[in-house]
Amino acid sequence: MLDGFLPLTDPGAVFAVLFLMVLLGPLIAERLRLPAIIGLVLGGMVIGPNVIGVLDRNTFIETLGYVGLLYLMFQGGLDLDLDGFRRHRRDSVVFGITTFLTPMIVVTGVATAMGIDLLAAVIVASAFASHTLLSYGTVSLLDLTANRAVTAALGATLIANVAALLVLAVAAAGAAGDSTGWFWVLFGAGLAGYMAVVLFGVPRFTRWFFTGLGQDRRVRLTYLLSGMGVAAVVAGYIGIEPIVGAFLIGLAFNPFVPARTAIADRVRLLGESVFIPAFLISTGMILDPLAVADGRTVALAGAFIAAMMAAKLLASEGSGRWMGVTGPERGIMFSLTVGQAAGALAATTVAAELGLIGSVEVNAVVLVILASALIAGWSADRYGPRITAPDRSNAPLGSRVVVPVANPATVASLVRVAAQVAASDSGAVVAVNVLPLDARPDQIRAHRDLALAAEKVALGAGSEVQTSVRIDSSTSGGVLHTVVEQEGTCLVMGWKGYANAREGFFGAVIDQIISDSPVPVLVCRPGDDDRTRRVVVVLTRDDVGPGSLLGTALAFQVAVRIARQAETKIVVITDHEEDLVRTQLVNLDVDEDAAEIVSVEGVLGRLPRLLTEGDVVLTGMPPTASRLGRGARRLARAAEGRTVIVAVPH
Incomplete structure (x- = not known):
């Protein structure tokens, strides 16, 4: 039939x-x-x-x-x-x-x-x-x-x-x-x-x-x-x-x-x-x-x-x-x-x-x-x-890079830095907008547009990105909750380059996040450049002592990732002897042959003449609280117009 x-x-x-x-x-x-x-x-x-x-x-x-x-x-x-x-x-x-x-x-x-x-x-x-x-x-x-x-x-x-x-x-x-x-x-x-x-x-x-x-x-x-x-x-x-x-x-x-x-x-x-x-x-x-x-x-x-x-x-x-x-x-x-x-x-x-x-x-x-x-x-x-699912807490630094985006003027620079760190580790960027509990619908729509702009920048840098608009009781709480929920491995925070006495080291919000963050924080003062031509690590005598090695090591980890993704070189500007710096690079698992070392006296004073267009400047967290604020602000002034990143380990 x-x-x-x-x-x-x-x-x-x-x-x-x-x-x-x-x-x-x-x-x-x-x-x-x-x-x-x-x-x-x-x-x-x-x-x-x-x-x-x-x-x-x-x-x-x-x-x-x-x-x-x-x-x-x-x-x-x-x-x-x-x-x-x-x-x-x-x-x-x-x-x-x-x-x-x-x-x-x-x-x-x-x-x-x-x-x-x-x-x-x-x-x-x-x-x-x-x-x-x-x-x-x-x-x-x-x-x-x-x-x-x-x-x-x-x-x-x-x-x-x-x-x-x-x-x-x-x-x-x-x-x-x-x-x-x-x-x-x-x-x-x-x-x-x-x-x-x-x-x-x-x-x-x-x-x-x-x-x-x-x-x-x-x-x-x-x-x-x-x-x-x-x-x-x-x-x-x-x-x-x-x-x-x-x-x-x-x-x-x-x-x-x-x-x-x-x-x-x-x-x-x-x-x-x-x-x-x-x-x-x-x-x-x-x-x-x-x-x-x-x-x-x-x-x-x-x-x-x-x-x-x-x-x-x-x-x-x-x-x-x-x-x-x-x-x-x-x-x-x-x-x-x-x-x-x-x-x-x-x-x-x-x-x-x-x-x-x-x-x-x-x-x-x-x-x-x-x-x-x-x-x-x-x-x-x-x-x-x-079988218990594997613990992802030991994931590479760039696996999930969280970056809060709130300022349209700096979103491109911040997301570009986050994307460079993430792409080198085959990771992803998590761009988050944190709004207060009483946020109006027009504010939410505006921040969603900002999130889409962040997505476009990250995709253009070759990295995958996830965006979200988060409603939370505080900015710091919203950022930290996102880090935990998204299993973040690194956090990029935008910084204006200075802070007054009442604001603390980087500003009240950033200081609070650094204090409570379960992951390393990269405090970033965006520059005027839209392309990375060199990655410059500033290394002073105080940055190689026992108390600052974690910050210096983190700065080099970030430098290696940005340089690899931008297909450029690392330049170390220091007031140390070159042989001592190369020994420190070996101790930090950095390929000494991949870095150019420039030894000068008075690093911060000479820095404006040594930097060029397209430089990204990195330093580790100084060992003392007094130098954390003062040293970071001096570096930001010396590197005027360039992107400055202060690497703060958790």
Whole structure:
């Protein structure tokens, strides 16, 4: 009766059924206490051509599914905690090697024992040595992306997938008789060149684009997604798996998509609402219950599942115990690396095209993919909630830079400084307006316009920004509450450059905030320049004593970040001997070769003649209260017209 009616071909009907499944699949799975992943995969199987036949796996669904697969790997690269990865890179290397080698050895042995030729067994093993981050959505929802075990698993993804790719290429070339020296020269050069362009060239281009043409978030979102597609296509052309290209481009874009910002939320929402569910449904549509019910297929799939699970579990347990992480964290490492999708399908397709395996082995791999999705989803739901979200109190200085904006004349300068500090740490600016409880609607509208101006400046400086208008009982209370609520790591406060005796050091409000702030405060007197040409650190004899080292260290931390973002140099003007200053720079973890040192007598007296247009002048908090006010005011007068920043540690 339904012949000629199914499968649906009307675009509207196809769209409606697909997204009804996106909606209903997870809800039904939740009722049955199954992972949402399984609801989508099984739902795709039911409506697919091998069961009811409501939808055919047409170009539209295949395209959405393929984009969802790329997005899974892309999001993993975007969310990788780069700072944690640098600190614990040995974790990723050890786990990456272990989670690759263990399945290679175990699955190869099982496959040969099941009667598969050695070369075909190696290709099948390479399929299961790689992995797809099927359970990453759950990990992300639980805010575990900065967890050490998760960081190790994400870093291991790159190592295992690239290694599996190399094994597949070697085995396929050997089977096809193409393993000549010239082939390997071209392949190696292509892989090295591709990684160099993506990891080093793309970030520089992205920085230029975001500070120029890409100052609109819609343009940025389009740029990121198109970059993901281009990277995948180019990777395929030079013989690299497209999912590896998607992961690498995610790493390249990582510094430009800070967590908990508008652009990060838009990328995640689009992927998790559309692309990933479409991928899982598309995968389910491949499954044919009758074809996979064959005895030989089931036996082979069972052996593969047992071997792959045992190998991945052994790698996770061994590496996790070596790292010293908890049992649930080892479980989440297993969950992230047990999932199989594109890599497994690609490897088995290559083996089938070379005539090394038949339809039985291919169907067995499809069963393994389904089982791995179930295992990955179940283990993530089991172990994820038992892991405490990581403490972000040790985040880099520029992770979340809060800047109150109230004066239209200084908003551009203050936000530019905040954006330079934030962008260097792949962070974000939080621009806040604090209004009194009795604020009028016209005041709120005016301050919202000011917040939009701050957003435009921050985006133009290449940084992401979040804006808000806050109603509070006091200005200082509103600023400090924002720092706590937004998990701020640094605070930039505007200063007029002087204060009278009744106002204290910087002014009553700033002094109160400095006294109570849980984060470092950068007291900034905006200058007349709209571009940073040099970063000047003023270092007097009093600034290198034991009581002032914290302030001096903070001043250099800020100087390094501003100089890096502005692509300029640091100049230290001091009344100390140059050798002593260089020793202090080493003690403060500052690259002494990156700083030019100018030794003069009477620093503040000579400063007006040493400064030039475009200089940003920094100093640390002096060690005594009397010098805090007097010294900062003298520096502001000496640096008339230039931006002056006094770094005050908390």
